[in-house]
Amino acid sequence: MHPNERRNVILEQLNKKEKIDIDALAAELNVSAMTIRRDLNYLEEQEQIIRTLGGAILNKPLVMESSFQTKEGKHAAEKRLIARRAVELVQEHFTILLDSGTTTLEIAKLLNQKRNLTVVTNDIKIAAELMDSEVKVILTGGEMQNNIGALFGPLTEQTLRNLHVDLFFLGAHAVHLQVGVTAPTFEKASIKKLMVESAQATWLVADSSKLDQKALAKVCDLEALSGVISDSGIKAYHPRELPELLEVVTAEEEA
Amino acid sequence: MHPNERRNVILEQLNKKEKIDIDALAAELNVSAMTIRRDLNYLEEQEQIIRTLGGAILNKPLVMESSFQTKEGKHAAEKRLIARRAVELVQEHFTILLDSGTTTLEIAKLLNQKRNLTVVTNDIKIAAELMDSEVKVILTGGEMQNNIGALFGPLTEQTLRNLHVDLFFLGAHAVHLQVGVTAPTFEKASIKKLMVESAQATWLVADSSKLDQKALAKVCDLEALSGVISDSGIKAYHPRELPELLEVVTAEEEA
DNA sequence: CTTATTTATGTTAATTGTCAACAAAAATAC
DNA sequence: GTATTTTTGTTGACAATTAACATAAATAAG
Structure with a gap:
């Protein structure tokens, strides 16, 4: 035994x-x-x-608020602001692709109440969040990364290659003016790259702690993005230097 | 004082x-x-x-056991017994396919401490259950059925067609001696059928309330199964009439 | 297939925690 | 003030735990 x-x-x-x-x-x-x-x-x-x-x-665990235990992580407030700004881009009958991550999870929470919407994602926490909503959810499939709930691997990539969506919210680990968007592993970068390619428009959602950072594997240039949504920290960065084609939106606390 | x-x-x-x-x-x-x-x-x-x-x-007051609020459903005790019997079939380094459903979810709960195991499933609750374990989890992908968390549709089917596993635990809505295993919709039946085809061995897990029942769409004949695991209610059924090739295991309370 | 290495298990002795019993002290009742 | 009850401290016997080592089993490596 x-x-x-x-x-x-x-x-x-x-x-x-x-x-x-x-x-x-x-x-x-x-x-x-x-x-x-x-x-x-x-x-x-x-x-x-x-x-x-x-x-x-x-050991009986304490009751949890959401389906998953969502311990309030770093920059939680910023992420919520960004999410609120992001959902303004969403129109009815859109098909939206959501990257895995905590910022995009915040977006999912706000999409919860929308109808006539299709969400594609490789994050099972996002899927779980939308389980009881009227949003149509499509999971990409793939190997689940433990403790995170993101799906990766060839299965995920294959699915993404046969996909086209109206709008993609890209979460990033690192964004840099010259280097562009990068991810810590080739595997993640590969997935994100495919996501960018399969979307009509890609908006980057990243709190200011991710700006001016570089990571190992390249996802795309800034030129590939339709826009960036970040919190007010981006002001301390250098919005004027961002390519002109790039619409930079700064989410700020409402009055 | x-x-x-x-x-x-x-x-x-x-x-x-x-x-x-x-x-x-x-x-x-x-x-x-x-x-x-x-x-x-x-x-x-x-x-x-x-x-x-x-x-x-x-001494904390009573709360829930799992990531999802698992209100103790009907036949919960039976399902647990069946699950316990089922995991005895699981050997190390196996690749296991788990159908969506509450009985298979119970199986997943027992698998979550195993190592060197790969679990493929189309149920995000099962995936969530195994998220913090050492089990390698692969989600099939597909469209999520709301309120249940099961994945269906062409994407799911395509994934299943390119898959081969050692052992498949099939959950059933209805099992009947002559009619075989049936499901309430063609969509579900189609998925289950593909699952049976992609597995080396298929074991049906179903509590006795499912026995002697018929539903709309055919999944497979009883002959396609390697075995059946049910609770003791199966005795009141007619085990002798089941095809001889079929090993019927009855899960019972231990002494 | 054999050997090396890791992992799991059993055994022991030293340590630590627990309990029961009794005695002392404090609080309360008469 | 004395009697009674309740609370607390002390002690020794006992039970559970741990660390350390030895052994066995499983796994990986050659």
Whole structure:
């Protein structure tokens, strides 16, 4: 019997019994009490259980607000402002492509109430967010990146190649005047590049912490973008130097 | 300082600190460890805290288990039993295809501690469940069915056609001796059919309420299955009449 | 297929936490 | 003021935990 199997048995028992006893489990599973103890310590590290004297109980997680536990990350307020500005670009009957990421997730939350809209995404958190809405959602498919919920790989790329959308909201890790938009891995860059190519218009959504940064893999030049939406930090940057064709929108707090 | 005062101090600390330590408290409150222990035992009797080794944590009220609000549906206990029996078929390095549905979601929950496993699915709840695990997850892609989180449509079908897996767990709406496995829409049936075709082995997982039922669209004959896992209700059905090639496993409560 | 390496498990002894029993102290009742 | 109850501290027996090491099993490497 594998350790994982054994741990599953323990969890199963806890679903019925509220509390389990180490010695009883050891006898039942024909292993030493020490092994059970190690299992319990492992499960406690995973925050699945809580150790008690001679046993353990289930660790009931706290209630979460959204489908996913959305711990308020860095620049959350900025992202919300950007998202609010972004949805103004969305018209009825549009097909919209949403990159994976927290900024685009904020956009998804605002699209929640729209109708006659199709959203394509490679982010399962975005899909989950729109699950109970009237928006039509298409997931690209692909291999899921753990802890993030973004889909990557050949399957994703193949889907994107057969796609055309009206509007693409591109999230970025790094944007730079000369270098353009870049991503930390070739895999991500490749996906984003395909997304740009399959969209009629691409708007970059990025809070100011991403500006003036460079990363490994090139996604596209700034010229490929229809516009940029960022928070007021972009002012401290140099909006005048951005190519003229580029409409730069600065999201700001409303009065 | 009154005993009740002291106990309130303990509870206050627990609201901030998640876990408290007996010796530290004893020193801080200038009482013996034994006194703190008695306080903690008292508070545990009141179901306000839970004792751990050398300390205590707050007793949180009951909440949900999974990323999604999984209101305990019909036949939940049966589904869990079936799931437990099903994962016994899973070997390391397997690639497993999971149909969308609540029974297969239960299977996913049990898989989430396994390693060296690849899971393919068209259900975003299953994907979400496995997001924080070490299991490699591949989503088929496709159009998301609202309120359920299952992916359908041509995109899904195309992905399935280019796929081969070791083991497929098929969830069913209706199973019948003569008619075989059926689904309520052609769209769903089409997906399930493709899944059966792309798998080395197909095991049907269905609680007994699904047995002896017919629906509109045919998925496959019983002969196409490698086996069936159901709860004990299947006994009231007619296991002897099932085709001989079919191994029927009945999941039952352990002694 | 064999060997090396990692991982999992068992055993022990030292440490730490727990409990029960009793005694002392404090609070309360009469 | 004394009696009674409640609370607290102390002690020793016992149980659980941990760390450290040894062994076995599984996996990877050659």
